[in-house]
Amino acid sequence: MGGESRVKSQESRVKSLKSEMPEQPVIDMRRLHRFFGSTRAVNDISFEVMKGEVFGYIGPNGAGKTTSMRILATLDIPTYGDALVDGFSVINDPDRVRRRLGFMPDYFGTYADVNCREYLDFFARAYGLRGNERRRALAHVMGFTKLDGLAEKPIRGLSKGMKQRLCLGRSMIHDPSVLILDEPAAGLDPRARIELRQMIRELADNGKTILVSSHILTELAEMCDRVGIIERGELLAVGTVAEIQRGQITHCQIKARVLENVAAVATWLENRGDVESIRVDGQLIRFSHVGESDAQAALLREMILAEFAIAEFGIEQRSLEDVFMHVTRGVVQ
Amino acid sequence: MSSIDSSSSPFASGDPTEISEAVIPKGTLWQMMESGIELGGERLNPILVKEARQALKSKQFVITFTLLLLAGWVWSMLGVALLSPGVYYAPGGRFMLSGYFIILTIPVLVIVPFSAFRSLAAEREDGTFELLSITALSSRQIVTGKLGSAMLQMLVYYSALAPCIAFTYLLRGIDIVTIVFLLFWTLVASVLLSSIGLVVATVSRARHWQVLLSVLLLVGLCFVTFFWTLSFVSLIVDAQATAFDDTDFWLAMAAIMTFCISHAVMFVLIAAAQISFASDNRSTKLRVMLLVQQTLWIGWMAFFWIKFEEEEILYILVSVACLYWAFAGACLMGEAAILSPRVKRSLPQSFLGRMCFTWFNPGSGTGYTFTVANLLTLLLVTIVAGLTAELEGFAAARGGFDWVIFVTLAVAYVIVYLGVARLVTLLLRQLGRVTMLLTFLVTLFLCVIGVALPLFFQAWLEGYSRMSYSIVQMSNWCWTLEEAADGNLLTFSLVPIIIYCSAVVVFFLNLLFAIYEVEQVRLATPERVLQDEREMHPSTDEKRGGSSPWDDLKAT
Numbered sequence: 001m002g003g004e005s006r007v008k009s010q011e012s013r014v015k016s017l018k019s020e021m022p023e024q025p026v027i028d029m030r031r032l033h034r035f036f037g038s039t040r041a042v043n044d045i046s047f048e049v050m051k052g053e054v055f056g057y058i059g060p061n062g063a064g065k066t067t068s069m070r071i072l073a074t075l076d077i078p079t080y081g082d083a084l085v086d087g088f089s090v091i092n093d094p095d096r097v098r099r100r101l102g103f104m105p106d107y108f109g110t111y112a113d114v115n116c117r118e119y120l121d122f123f124a125r126a127y128g129l130r131g132n133e134r135r136r137a138l139a140h141v142m143g144f145t146k147l148d149g150l151a152e153k154p155i156r157g158l159s160k161g162m163k164q165r166l167c168l169g170r171s172m173i174h175d176p177s178v179l180i181l182d183e184p185a186a187g188l189d190p191r192a193r194i195e196l197r198q199m200i201r202e203l204a205d206n207g208k209t210i211l212v213s214s215h216i217l218t219e220l221a222e223m224c225d226r227v228g229i230i231e232r233g234e235l236l237a238v239g240t241v242a243e244i245q246r247g248q249i250t251h252c253q254i255k256a257r258v259l260e261n262v263a264a265v266a267t268w269l270e271n272r273g274d275v276e277s278i279r280v281d282g283q284l285i286r287f288s289h290v291g292e293s294d295a296q297a298a299l300l301r302e303m304i305l306a307e308f309a310i311a312e313f314g315i316e317q318r319s320l321e322d323v324f325m326h327v328t329r330g331v332v333q
Numbered sequence: 334m335s336s337i338d339s340s341s342s343p344f345a346s347g348d349p350t351e352i353s354e355a356v357i358p359k360g361t362l363w364q365m366m367e368s369g370i371e372l373g374g375e376r377l378n379p380i381l382v383k384e385a386r387q388a389l390k391s392k393q394f395v396i397t398f399t400l401l402l403l404a405g406w407v408w409s410m411l412g413v414a415l416l417s418p419g420v421y422y423a424p425g426g427r428f429m430l431s432g433y434f435i436i437l438t439i440p441v442l443v444i445v446p447f448s449a450f451r452s453l454a455a456e457r458e459d460g461t462f463e464l465l466s467i468t469a470l471s472s473r474q475i476v477t478g479k480l481g482s483a484m485l486q487m488l489v490y491y492s493a494l495a496p497c498i499a500f501t502y503l504l505r506g507i508d509i510v511t512i513v514f515l516l517f518w519t520l521v522a523s524v525l526l527s528s529i530g531l532v533v534a535t536v537s538r539a540r541h542w543q544v545l546l547s548v549l550l551l552v553g554l555c556f557v558t559f560f561w562t563l564s565f566v567s568l569i570v571d572a573q574a575t576a577f578d579d580t581d582f583w584l585a586m587a588a589i590m591t592f593c594i595s596h597a598v599m600f601v602l603i604a605a606a607q608i609s610f611a612s613d614n615r616s617t618k619l620r621v622m623l624l625v626q627q628t629l630w631i632g633w634m635a636f637f638w639i640k641f642e643e644e645e646i647l648y649i650l651v652s653v654a655c656l657y658w659a660f661a662g663a664c665l666m667g668e669a670a671i672l673s674p675r676v677k678r679s680l681p682q683s684f685l686g687r688m689c690f691t692w693f694n695p696g697s698g699t700g701y702t703f704t705v706a707n708l709l710t711l712l713l714v715t716i717v718a719g720l721t722a723e724l725e726g727f728a729a730a731r732g733g734f735d736w737v738i739f740v741t742l743a744v745a746y747v748i749v750y751l752g753v754a755r756l757v758t759l760l761l762r763q764l765g766r767v768t769m770l771l772t773f774l775v776t777l778f779l780c781v782i783g784v785a786l787p788l789f790f791q792a793w794l795e796g797y798s799r800m801s802y803s804i805v806q807m808s809n810w811c812w813t814l815e816e817a818a819d820g821n822l823l824t825f826s827l828v829p830i831i832i833y834c835s836a837v838v839v840f841f842l843n844l845l846f847a848i849y850e851v852e853q854v855r856l857a858t859p860e861r862v863l864q865d866e867r868e869m870h871p872s873t874d875e876k877r878g879g880s881s882p883w884d885d886l887k888a889t
Binding site: 073074075076077087088089091092093094095096098099101103105107109110111112113114118122123125126127128130131170174 | 375379380382383386387390391459460461463464465466467468469470610611612673674675678859861862865
């Protein structure tokens, strides 16, 4: 299955990253808290992101994603706890963090009456790039984001997708080692989303550490090595999709195709204690099974010993959406 | 960025000659000039470059510039027509200059400062400020960039009217000194107003407050412009009004100039402090500037006192300084006494350093002590100056020692009122968050109550018409100081003694509550920061390494 192979490739990538990377994480959230009055926007969040990793940050609206990303980007300070970027505290060494970090917020933040080149040139200057270094940075970023042809175009005339590219270009103009992208794909058409995804993947392959939040979970599943699920300011799960699935979901969906006596098979399954929610659809029987892989193998063996004509037996892979729906409760504060 | 890892940066040059070619200008003079300008441009504040690019394309600038040119042209036609036929033989420079001056003040004193305000406020409203704040630009660079952009606009407007102003000189009747004097002071006023505009822009991020503040600022600017224009036009029209050949006039101008510069710097620092990161030290630079202003004030007043030998100068010196420190102290006391680990890394370590510089650290206790220290310095300087005059037999000798009671009482009142206000805010801090504004309002409330309460009480006892100064009015600083200045307080000798004693008690009580702030000690810089510092500035490490025979001992 495509999904299965993707999960496997993610896991192997994470494993290879872990074996390659030094011990110190590039992003290290340490018991981060941020309160606004009685609202606990971020409540005791801790996780680590390693070099070259794409970390997906997902959660419903108001979950605390943007707040924690803003703290990481040195735009806000936590009520308690700290966050480290490349070993530097966002509270005590914001200037050192800023040199290593590019932030793309969920708004454009563009100026009127300037064109794309002037906009990027200004931020390159603001990041302290001078002379040839700045010119090379501009050429590199405009080439990477494919904005070369639009260099002299006023920003107000750009499409949403182009503005997103420009903002991505701005966030990487100083060649940061960490990129924080808050909803980068929001409002983009499918082509622009795919292109953005490819850019993010390319950046990660070049060694950038990326923390990206999105509501489009299929997008995240495609590009992220690991994800963190946050709700009501609390981190509910961290890991690869498969890891979270294993850790959080004790039931797995099994699909079996039976050639004859479908009703008898269904009755046989109903009498078992480890099977729930049986649905029959022609020759197909779908049910929920409680247990690990060895229990599933034992079940298949018992079905064959019971002389049922089993033509197909397999686990239905759960998507990130399923995991998300299972982990979160949809509660807002 | 290259400073992080220049070897791995995709922007790093593969060709080592690439930059050096750009740096070393060669070829014709024109090419050398171009290279020089380019090099200069590289060192300009990025905000200034961006704002200049934006401003030249903005409708506001184009409209203002066009209107200015049109108004200058219309006034040239109209003025000459009104002066004709006398324009051919009689001097008409003053008349024409007054018109051009009015045309110039509107963009320079209203539009430019308001644009500076809007420029910073719009960054905060549109979210671009957040993007700016996470760049390598410091908050001071952001503010000075905005101020620089305002100054650039001023110069463009000046240039637009320069031919017209030169024309007035050719019409005779006005000298070049008057023209330069007018234009210079208008420029200074514009810079000062622009820096105030920048401070106002940082007061609040809430949209409703921004609207209210923009209306208030616009009204204030129009008000200032009206009076500025009125006074300077009368100076233009009245040829005898200026005293350019009088040395005292230029001394007064120099004094005003130093205060304008120091205030502009102060406003820039305030605006920068307002927009700086939460864990930054927002107070020390402001306190240094307060000290500079106090020194300037004392210096100029001492100079004028020696020069003019007028006893009134001592009263002005102390009265203005007391009002200044009452305001500054009320603001300083609103600071929270929390030093971030980042600030603690740069605290003084030696006993002498801690004794002298602790009072520059943020905190209400250090703020109060800093204020009192400055007031006592002022008092000391005033008394020494006054007594010297007594011994020398000039100035203060004419009024006896009334001035001593006045200056000591004025200082004691500030110490008492600020001290009580701080104690009240310390209590309020137990209940919740105390802002700078609240501290200021508490101080103001106490000052008003201190005057109003004894007045009402005595009026209720004796009747308003029969009221005369009594010991009941002890907390009434207005009346008591007036009596002291008039020399009538000798009959109420208990009043000054009680106020002096109160000042001492309140000061020591406050000092007791400032112990926590004084106890703050330096924190060691984390190894990761030191390592980064060594990577960024390897030369400093080389300089340190092995140059001193004591280094190894220190390490062990």
